[in-house]
Amino acid sequence: MGDGSITPRLGSMRALLGIVAGAGASYGIYKLISGGSLKRNKKSPNSENSSVKSSQPSEAVLKPGSLLAKVSGLDVVCPRPVDVASGDITHQSPGNLEPQHLKMLLSCLQTNPSDRCQILLTLGNAAAFTVNQNLIREFEGIHIIAGFLSDPAAEVRVQTLNALNNLCMNIPNQEQIKVYVPQVLELIEMSPVNSDLQLGALRLLTNLSVTDKHQHLLKDSVTLLLSLLVVSSEALQVQALKVLVNLSSNPDMIDDIVQAQVRINGHQG
Template sequence: MGDGSVTARLGNVKALLGIVAGAGAFYGIYKLVSAESFKRNKKSANSESPSVRSSQRCEVTLKPGSLLAKVSGLDVACPRPVDAASGDIVHQSPGNLEPQHLKFLLSRVQTANNQSERFEILLTLGNAAAFTVNQNLIRELDGIRIIAAFLFDPAAEVRVQTLNALNNLCMNIENQEQIKVYVPQVLELIEMSPVNSDLQLGALRLLTNLSVTDKHQHLFKESITLLLSLLVVSNEALQVQALKVLVNVSSNPDMMDDIVQAQAPASVLLLFDARTAHAVLLRLLTFAGNLKAWRPSAQVADQLRQKQDCLFRVMLDESSQLHSRLVQLLSHPDGEIQAQVARILT
């Protein structure tokens, strides 16, 4: 019985040693497989695109409770996803951009040496800024300052996209508080840019949004002459946009003193004509109606008559030809035009 007990114990020891040896063998195999898998993953991580790397999965999976899992106690190495390149983000739908995407784009555009990359990033940011949530996020990420820095980028197309992005951001009242400081630069862009260019149109659209309420209209006191000059040299699109700004600021009685003193080209009266485009003429009449509603004192009127070529003398003084041109427009074929003229004359 003693010999049997010893034999049994020896058998148990051998069995235990067999299990340990087997586990050791499995562990050795696991280490070998893990090492090879890690090498393959590391190699592929250096050669594949970010989108591929971000979706890659481990090749070795440890099932809970398996021998390999119990013996090794090690995690399987997997390549970590990396940040998506700006080229991947700019092709996403603007509504799908998340805060980290906007943060990445704002950071990237500041270091982009390539003109086309700056253009694409600003285009994407501008499209994203059409959404209210992104308007707030971009402001909170200091994006308005970052974007506005490209107002004088060497490339005209980059400047256009900068204006478009600021224009969309300007739809947010809180953003206007930051954007208003760039009004002098935007006005300078209008003066420096070719007539009828996309730059002028983009700048005027931005100014239109900023001038909707009377809160920022005082910023346009020095720009009235520029806007009036655009009316006589620009195409219909720019005329309409310039008139939108003029109509906005002239609706504010506090702005009228500055408006009527501004120098104005006498040829602006030639636009009060039946051949003028409907969209232009309608807004021009609205602007004239705002001016006519202003009633200066006799003393102020006398002072204004002393100013050569000021808007008061061109459009409001008794010597102005505006009245006779308005009378002719009473026979305009469009009923809306006729109604506007009648309101001004009465």
């Protein structure tokens, strides 16, 4: 983010806090922003893993606080004996996957629709390791995975976002992932409020906006992010704030944040 003095950083944070305070009065414009597409989902979000978690009694979840749990937020299958020839790669420990396994998973992802959720989950967990992040990129896996952002099944889109989120921690990978920002923003706008889809998309944007290299891609999304502070749950508000805080650390983005708030207030009736 740069090593600039703390004074401009504090000034940026004060500006953002003032904007966030004003966002509370912005509910009336919310329908204009979203076109009615962001509908409140009164149901509690389902677990991101409910449709893909294995039921094998011999599997165990890694303890909270482990590297994979911190990075991906996904339950990870512990090692157990595996017959690779049987295609049972998805039950291996992500840290034990070899290059040929990743190639097979990417191939199966394109040819075996019935298992795409489990495959995406395994690839996402594997992408918590730098070596796998590089290998997946070298195998053209980022574009293969991102192709499922438009999958009809919501749970598949969630696992796709989770995998891209982990892959996005790799700077070279961000160069490929950035082209999907418009699609990710559309998912936020069109998905039910407080859904796992919105949360996964915001997590991806948080990682992508950690440095100022790609923050300009989110200039037109500031109004949407401010709107989420009004209508969403606390978890979603926190994630939206993380993106806004990242953007506010960039002096070139402050005017866009302020102007977005002015536009919201200017449309209030």
